[in-house]
Amino acid sequence: MFLVQEVEKKTKSSISRSSGPVQTNAFGRKQRAAVTAAVTAASAESTSTSSRLRAVNKRLAELERENYHENIKIDIPKRNLEMIGGGPARTGLTPASRKVLASRKTLANHFDDDPASTKLYLDVASSPSAYPSRPMCSICGYWGKLTCIRCGARYCGRACEETHLETRCLKVYA
């Protein structure tokens, strides 16, 4: 963490220093190399946090899904015979209800249609906890004291580290 802060500090100061073309010429070779290294490191850091965030969001979206395979289409069975008097006469009695019944809109579509109410809906979500999160081993479920330096996942010890590296390590080199 300390290293990252240092790198960020360096990057910021070097960017502010390199704002004028005259000053750039004053840079020595060593300094220029340091700047390049710092910029690369900082961008690597930001991509890794954003990719971690993406992985977290992807997993949360997966927890919403009941069916493992996406795009499963199940047709509604037509069996009016098993209904008393053949069930309701027909569906879509008025233009309005016909429209509602025929709607293929997903929740995401509805969110897009009505940003104000969507904001209301999203704002009711409970705020983050005031207490720090407890790191859990992503392999066995015990406390995860150690962090994978490549992808940031937690594990508890040597055995779980190996399993993690073999199976779940998310780091993709760009």
Added chain:
Amino acid sequence: MSVLVIDNGAYELKIGYATDDKNPAHFRVSNSITRSKDRRTYVGNEIENCRDYAGLTYRRPHERGQLVNWETQKAIWDNQFYGKTSKLVGMNGGKPVDPSETSLILTEMPYSLPALSSNMDQIVFEEYGFDSYYRCTPGSLVPWNDIRELYNDTSSRSSPVSECALVIDSGFSSTHVLPVVLGEVYWPAAKRINIGGKHLTNYLKETVSFRYYNMMEETFLMNVIKERVCFVSLKYQLDLEEAHINKRKSLLRIDYALPDYRTSKLGHIVKGATSSNDSNQVLTLTNERFTIPEALFRPSDLNLDQAGIPETAINCVKLMPEEIQSMLLSNVVLVGGNAVLPGYKERIREELQSFSPQGVNLRVGMPVDPISYAWQGGCRLGSQKDMLSKAYVTKADYMEHGVNLCLSRFGIKKMDNSIAMD
């Protein structure tokens, strides 16, 4: 004129006629259209006739708790209203539901999008043609029950609805904390945690698939296993150590014999020493039993940046006017499917106690049937016709004033006590 009450949950709808009985009859119906591996489809509870529960896939009308797909919902409702096998019809002497002679009390998720609520109104009046209709959230129906029974409180109630209740409704799609004052939710303090039973099942499914057998397609089975073996830990640290140090002999270990779909449909918990002639595959669960439900109390374990149930509840109480804060804490009611997990009530009481100010008489109550409790509240409301007639919208009014009437009458209301006060 009969009153039909439907608590239209995303997982199960609770349906029945409102009566004055002490234990009014109602039915829990799976709110889904299910397809089995042999490509047969089952609407609602027909799935009980399915012989092979392996690899079931679902189509549900709700998405994240919001009713999106009315085509699906209508098929499931029609099956209940007119189906020859419907228990609701059977109870009514084989007569199908006649909407034109029926009042409807129907629930929807808190903060449903207005467009979706409006769709619901249109279907109720224009497609089915119910005579009159009241739409509300399940939480607001809860205090129509006599909640003092939950605390063995024998003082008599003066108003028809419990004055104050902090309803913690942990359902399939999400968990809501709703302060309900005189039968109305106080919306500015309402809170939602985006974790429900579905997430727990999927989390268990994912964990078991990673550690033991691939269960990614066996949502149904994992839900059954979750309901049978999971519990909420009261001493999480100790339990986690216990499960870690001595995994084989731990008291927390449970062996679950998976179904072979010939002799058993659901599998069973293996009791005592494993009999060697038991040919079924055995799934051994230890810390999975309590680390999964723990997500309700620490969503951050799932990297979901939200407070758990007790912390959210106390945050919610703090947003209320100071005079009624202690009253809410003395009337906590736990409802919804997750409340059935062993240890759930005790854990919430314990954590709420530590968050509450000193001297507050904290009372946490859980009804015998937390899943149908909101329905029972709706039934109490429905059996008091004079109350209901103040709340509902009639078809005649709807036809005259149109969709906006329902939205303004049932929409998110500020503290409107007019229903319960007089």
